[in-house]
Amino acid sequence: MTSKHPSSPAIRRRQVLGGAGAFVLAAILPAGRSRGAGMLVEDATAPFAPNAYIRIGSDNVITMILPNIEMGQGIYTSSVMLMAEELGVDPQSVRIEAAPPGGGAEITGGSTSSMTEWMPLRQAGAAARAMLQQAAAARWSCAPDACVAQDGYMTGPAGQRLPYGELAAEAAKLPVPKDVALKTPAQFRLIGRPMHRLDSQVKVDGQATFGIDAQVPGQKVGAVAACPVIGGHVGHVDTQAALKIRGVVTVLQIEDAVCVVADHYWAARKGLAALDVQWVEGPNAAVDTQAIYRQLEGGLSGPAILADHHGDTQQAMTRAHGRYSATYRQPLLAHATMEPINCTIHVRPDGCDIWTGTQVAERARDTTAEVTGLPKDRIKLHSQYIGGGFGRRLEHEYVTQAARFGRQVSYPLKIIWSREEDITRDRFRPAYLDHLEAGLDERGYITGLTHRIVGPAVVARWEPSGLGANGYDDDLSVGTVITPYTYPAYRLEFARREPPGVITAWWRGVGGTRGLFVVEGFIDELAQRAGIDPVAYRREMVRNNPRALAVLERVARESGWGAPLPPNCGRGVALQFAFGSYLATVVEVEMPAPHDIRIRRVTCAVDCGQVINPDQIAAQIEGGLIFGFSAALYNEITLEKGRVQQDNFHTWRVMRMNEAPKRIDVHLIESGESPGGIGETGTAAAAPALANAMAAVQKRRYRYLPLLSPLNQPSGHEKEQQG
Amino acid sequence: MLTLQINGKSVEVDVDPDTPLLWVLRDVLGMTGTKYGCGIAECGVCTVHVDGRPVRSCSLPVGLIGPHKAITTIEGLQADPVAAAVRKAWLDIDVVQCGYCQPGQIMAAIALLKKIPNPTDEQIEAGMSGNLCRCGTYMRIRAAIRNVAAAQGVTP
Secondary structure (H helix, E strand, C coil): CCCCCCCCCCCCCCHHHHHCCCCCCCCCCCCCHHHHHHCCCCCCCCCCCCCCCCCCCCCCCCEEEEEECCCCCHHHHHHHHHHHHHHHCCCCEEEEEEEECCCCCCCCCCCCCCHHHHHHHHHHHHHHHHHHHHHHHHHHHHHHCCCEEEECEEEECCCEEEEEHHHHHHHCCCCCCCCCCCCCCCCCHHHHHHHHCHHHHHHCCCCCCEHHHHCCCCCEEEEEEECCCCCEEEEEEEEHHHHHCEEEEEEEECCCCCEEEECCCCHHHHHHCCCEEECCHHHCCCCHHHHHHHHHHHHHCCCCCCEEEEHHHHHHHHHHCCEEEEEECEEEECCCCCCCCEEEEEECCEEEEEECCCCCCCHHHHHHHHHCCCCCCHHEEECCCCCCCCCCHHCHHHHHHHHHHHHCCCCCCCEEEEEHHHHHHHEEEEEEEEEEEEEEECCEEEEEEEEEEEEHHHHHHCCCCHCCCCCCCCHHHECCEEECCCCCCCCEEEEEECCCCCCCCCCCCCCHHHHHHHHHHHHHHHHHHHHHHHHHHCCCCCCCCCHHHHHHHHHCCCCCCCCCCCCCEEEEEEEECCCCCCEEEEEEEEECCCEEEEEEEEEEEEEEECCCCCHHHHHHHHHHHHHHHHCCCCCECCCCCCEECCCCCCCCCCCCHHCCCCCCCEECCCCCCCCCCCCHHHHHHHHHHHHHHHHHHHHCCCCCCCCCCCCCCCCCEEECCCC | EEEEEEECCEEEEECCCCCEEEHHHHHHHCCCCCCCCCCCCCCCCEEECCCCCCEEHHHCCCHHHCCCCEECCCCCCCCCCHHHHHHHHHHHHHCCCCCCHHHHHHHHHHHHHCCCCCCCCHHHHHHHHHCCCCCCHHHHHHHHHHHHHHHHCCCC
16 A cells, blocks of 8 residues: 555654653553563553653653554664664663554554654654753753763763753753754664664563453453355354353354354354354355456456556557557455454443554544444553554454444453454455556567556545545556656556455555566566566666666676576566665576476565665565565465355465575665665565566466466467557 | 473363363463464464474363473473573574564474474474464574574584
């Protein structure tokens, strides 16, 4: 997704300084937790709901309240680095709190966090530091500039030294300065240098609490089953056998789901297995995968939305020396985060607490308010570490579901979706068909490109106001309109088709991953058709784009592009500008047989602008690639009679260590540009670079995902016309 | 009542014998370091040790364990030098991302390194490929295990 979210609100007094006239420490930890590094704290003492980023206690404990949620991408670490850089503290000494809804929490997704927080968090740190300097200056009767802030201490011109905590009360009485000068890159002590993740310790110790680990005194655990067909509902339910299971407390129902509640999850699961439910399957009971693809095929011709265009493509096609077209297809995809969907909720007459992992804290709170009828300010969301986001937790329907069940009981209720429920009831990355046609000059380069996308507009359901006036979802521009290339004439059409029987959603990139696979595959085909080396072909296309050219040249050099390879081996390249970052990727594969593939080596060159934490850029690209390879090689959600046919890791294959690349090298290109996004870039690069490498070995094109699909026949379906 | 030896302590639990060890740990004893991922021994996030061997606790009924087998979880590794070396290696190169699978990865790595202190890459893959990671931290897990082996190699 590319939707722009409101950037952080302007800094107000209390936002920077916490509450109660002093810098207040988040002192109260949930019972039973140690104060391990990376442990999330919660400010239970604040008398109001602050939108604070920084709080400093009189005991010199510094708490940072972070607007974006940690789901593996390392944002807690980089957000703390941004503030700590300006405030002058050791990031490792900082306590971390997830900002509450209405108190600074933002939507975390679309690889936007570093882009949106780059300025506001530094400004927050700088404003707090300026106030501490001013407080110190007043005490020492010197100029604020003469006070130096470093490592949590203020040092005065005469060698005075005080911890920030001792200046906190005085600083809190000062007005918040509006325009504080930020450090220049030359002055950075933290930004741009590798910093160990702040959440590593607590995660290797097994002490990090994810949503599923919530333990609320008196809680019961619910096993949930929703109608296996979307749009269906619960019919007759016989609870007799379920209630006989030892440990089962009750059976709850909502319109489309049942929940067996027990003392522990296993009893709940046994109860659910014993429960006799008749489902009324509704209008989608006959939907199968072919129906979804047939619907998409219908969109390849006929009317479509004109999404973007420049130049005269019709004329370009007519006058072209050659024409070339191809159709690409990609499937529905599940998220299958390692932590299955769960939510713990305690609904009381006067308020409600929620413990869960969510990328949309505010939506989670609001839906609970709606379901329970409680005012929003009586609902407290305790954001937990997320055991994998990938866009899945941009949905909040599981919180709605938990609230619907939870309002029926007086005790705290934890619902856990089994892995089977998690996959079959997922909201899927959509399936798409793309048709491209290029007009080509005598050398085989593009003079005009037309591109039609057939598929749904994810944003239309997720954030209706994000849909363009013409019905276009501009997330689809990533990798298509937003590209390192320029075409003399270009036309992008969108034929919107909303599939029956499934709900479509964000993923680890929708526009970026789907768009790159298609466009970079097609460009590779054009290079092949022209008899030009794929890197050389792209080099010519981006000769006026220095950042794109730099990553391409770098990856060619570092990957040994062009050097001889053993038999059955090949390389593929992909070049991209997506999420504000440039990336070039070379994948080297060995294919002893058409269905036997080993990824020998992956090389990436990345220019993501100003880097905050370089090693975590590499980590995101490594992991993003593997996430993308996994989907590209293996994954496709299929339906039969309205039911999803994949339901656990034996049918939803996830890349394992022995299947992972033997080597991934990430090369960062120094850049002073504003930070670009990184979380989805590796995933977007994976399918096209891999497909192009496989094409190089197998001498056929890979236009269908998953790549190991038998649809990728040696003949392909390309049409060559001489124009 | 069933008696189990967990992290060096004798524990009595009152559950049906078909209850998987995972849910006894998590929901009866409140030890949430061991995770639920699939329930069918496909993903490894629930890995614990039983008499030093890596076991998928989601698929091990407590009734089959008996009172004398030593169960070790991610919470019970304080005095274990191999565990300390593994954790240090994990921290040194920042293996974790979301971290949900990492207790299982770490339990699998410890079991591997105790059995084979200096594993080849093939042995690392054989020992670790039962543990899924959606964040894709495999490159670093492999490197961290090699680093533990290398560090142990220079220590007499």
